[in-house]
Amino acid sequence: MPHNWEHCFLLHARSFGDTSIIADVFTESSGKISIMAKGAKNPRSKFFGHLLPFSALRIIVTGKSEMKTLTQIDSNFVSQSVKGPHDLYTYLYVNELMMRLLPQGLPNQELYDLYQKFVELARADAISDLDLRVFELNLLDVLGYGINFDTDSKENSEFKEATLYSFIPEKGFHRSNDANGFSAQEIKAIKNRALEGIDKLKLKQLLQVAIGACLDGRELSSRDFFKKIRI
């Protein structure tokens, strides 16, 4: 039976033995899958130099187990990876997020389109903080962890003017006296992805809490890794 070409993005690659690579790719038709690229570290291999994070690939894989074997890669299709060295931390963070949040083997066209759009943006230009926040918000929506921006989670009523709301993960916004809370206007702006007027740090913390709740207590290493070292 002929195998089909699959479009995918490479999320993470690690060495296996001396010459091979195990990679996690996000395919359009099968979702996140693990693939074994035998001999890919050998410069004469047809896979050599292609298995880089953020590369859009066209591949053929075989196998019935969870770990598929990479048999073909369309070398004419391989796109440039990220521009580097700028913003590499952001890219590594996004891929860690995808690795941790995506279920294995579950296709999701909406998510594929979202990730593709993000990678295209990253290739064309530097990613701003706000671009990243929009991606995080959309990612939560697409994965079914979307934040309720319409009603007070405790009172089940619409957000009121001149009132501040705090965010409780897995529940939503509720009225509070926290001076760092969000106003109804801000909540509406976040819902509409009009993030320009919102305090960057407050927004970042909101997304950190919301994403943290989806990770079942596991921490994202990339957040801590790239903090400035004091010597």
Added chain:
Amino acid sequence: MSKDLLYELIEALTILPGVGKKSAQRMALFLLDKNKDGALHLAQTLEECLDAIQRCEICRQLTSESICRICSDESRDAYSLCVVESPSDVLAIESTGGFKGKYFVLMGRLSPIDGVSPDDLGIPDLLRHIQSAKIEEVILATSSTVEGDATASFINDHLDSVKVSRISYGIPIGGELEYVDGNTIARAIQGRIEI
């Protein structure tokens, strides 16, 4: 029933990179049958190495002394430091004879997904060393992968009063463009030099 030592040796040899059962069998038979003196020398050297080899206190290269040969060589440029990922990278650069400075071996590269942090790579030690040894130039020779680039970028972000450079990427010597992958060509065009 006691274990046959021959099979134990074959099994032990398979821990070597690139050595499968068949190669291990060939090695074991060669050592035991054809070159017993060599086998004894190998066993003694291996034992001695296991006792004596440690990481250099300065550069983290593997050495039998507390300070490795390169770090204690006063004829080398003490103000130029090349940062590499593994001990084999030092050997690769040394074999070219093109670099006369000193090294720092990270023993890996930053990878959040795999849990390899700046502390695991000794980056705080590296930064302290650069400061205390008054290093004037740092050459970042980490691999040409996203993680290697992120490691170089992370180190660069922590250095301000030192000249920092990254090894260049490009077309291999004797290589023809049509056989080089797209990513390498794109990087080579990006990093082109004026002639």
